[in-house]
Amino acid sequence: MIALETLQETLAALGAPRYRATQVYQALTRELVTSFAAISTLPAELRRDLAAQLEPVLLDAVEVRVSPRGDTRKTLFRARDGEPVEAVLMVYRERATVCVSTQVGCAVRCAFCASGAAGLRRDLSAEEMVDQVLHFARLLRDDDRRVTNVVFMGMGEPFLNYDETLRACRLLNDPAGIGLAARAISVSTAGVVPAIARYAAEPLQLNLAVSLHAATDELRDRLVPLNRRYPLTKLMAACAAYVAKTRRKLFFEWVVLPGVNDGDDQVAALGKLLRKPLYHLNLIAYNETGGEFASPTAGELAAFRAKIERARIACTVRRSPGGEIDAACGQLALRRVSPGGAPVASAAGADQ
Numbered sequence: 001m002i003a004l005e006t007l008q009e010t011l012a013a014l015g016a017p018r019y020r021a022t023q024v025y026q027a028l029t030r031e032l033v034t035s036f037a038a039i040s041t042l043p044a045e046l047r048r049d050l051a052a053q054l055e056p057v058l059l060d061a062v063e064v065r066v067s068p069r070g071d072t073r074k075t076l077f078r079a080r081d082g083e084p085v086e087a088v089l090m091v092y093r094e095r096a097t098v099c100v101s102t103q104v105g106c107a108v109r110c111a112f113c114a115s116g117a118a119g120l121r122r123d124l125s126a127e128e129m130v131d132q133v134l135h136f137a138r139l140l141r142d143d144d145r146r147v148t149n150v151v152f153m154g155m156g157e158p159f160l161n162y163d164e165t166l167r168a169c170r171l172l173n174d175p176a177g178i179g180l181a182a183r184a185i186s187v188s189t190a191g192v193v194p195a196i197a198r199y200a201a202e203p204l205q206l207n208l209a210v211s212l213h214a215a216t217d218e219l220r221d222r223l224v225p226l227n228r229r230y231p232l233t234k235l236m237a238a239c240a241a242y243v244a245k246t247r248r249k250l251f252f253e254w255v256v257l258p259g260v261n262d263g264d265d266q267v268a269a270l271g272k273l274l275r276k277p278l279y280h281l282n283l284i285a286y287n288e289t290g291g292e293f294a295s296p297t298a299g300e301l302a303a304f305r306a307k308i309e310r311a312r313i314a315c316t317v318r319r320s321p322g323g324e325i326d327a328a329c330g331q332l333a334l335r336r337v338s339p340g341g342a343p344v345a346s347a348a349g350a351d352q
């Protein structure tokens with residue numbers, strides 16, 4: 001992916017007419033070409049000059065895992081500096097959602113999440129984020145389909161790489177390029193409070209998901225260490241302000257950890273936090289990554305869901321197919337369709 005401004009600057013320096021930048025940008029974002037050589041409408045010399053200066057694709061796919069049903073595909077890429085980047089495609093009947101990584105590793109170190117285990121290695125650029133989407137867009141095109149939703153729920157904390165994440169959202173949304181609707185884009189945060197206010201003020205109508213996982217500070221301090229900096233009162237105040245300002249539905253994520261965050265005390269506390277208009281809870285079955293936590297059984301998940309519903313909290317169960325294709329690293333939270341084929345749910349916010 002190359003931003004239009006970068007193309008404009010480079011082409012201006014090469015003395016090419018201005019319309020060439022738009023031509024190349026549209027070839028990259030709409031025709032989904034992966035090299036300048038493939039843009040047949042460009043003079044050969046310009047193709048060579050561009051290739052000497054810019055790289056149209058920044059990530060190479062090096063490993064792919066596909067779920068047994070074929071509806072979830074996880075791809076490991078390598079960036080130009082060799083760093084690993086993961087993204088997931090989830091195909092539904094009507095939709096195709098790409099789950100994008102925003103960083104290599106993560107600084108937040110949630111107790112149950114594999115991404116933080118090695119700490120943060122580096123931020124990804126907006127172009128590297130968009131390249132994850134374009135990779136799957138090319139695959140889908142072979143089946144006459146397209147990417148309908150993007151969720152920033154892969155590796156990393158998007159709000160600790162705020163500027164590049166938002167630039168990626170704008171690149172995805174750009175009507176002159178990829179043209180994905182803002183309401184089809186969701187960003188998920190572990191709760192970086194100042195960034196929530198900033199996000200609420202963005203002109204784009206993007207979706208927000210907040211990874212809650214615990215409804216008391218005592219437990220959340222343990223599961224999401226960021227809570228010590230931004231405790232629940234501050235987080236929930238930022239959420240209330242977000243909804244007041246945007247009037248948009250706000251999604252909360254809850255990774256179900258049996259014996260840890262599925263007790264009656266948590267449900268009671270959660271009821272007080274979430275029984276509000278426009279608040280919606282997404283339950284995610286924990287996908288084991290080799291640590292101290294266990295995945296819920298189907299019975300445990302159903303029992304917790306029943307408790308949540310009795311507490312009159314609006315909720316949806318999002319299923320995680322991690323055991324099938326994610327076993328070796330478990331760094332990405334995956335969501336998929338139900339065994340019957342109907343979408344149980346999408347990743348947070350993607351279908352709303």
Ligand code: SAH
Nearest residue numbers: 113153156157188189190211253286287333
């Ligand atoms: N840092 C952001 C976005 C990436 S994580 C955030 O925390 O929201 C996206 C979601 O996947 C989060 O809700 C996270 O808690 C969840 N997740 C992480 N590890 C998981 C695992 N092993 N099983 C299920 N969900 C997991």
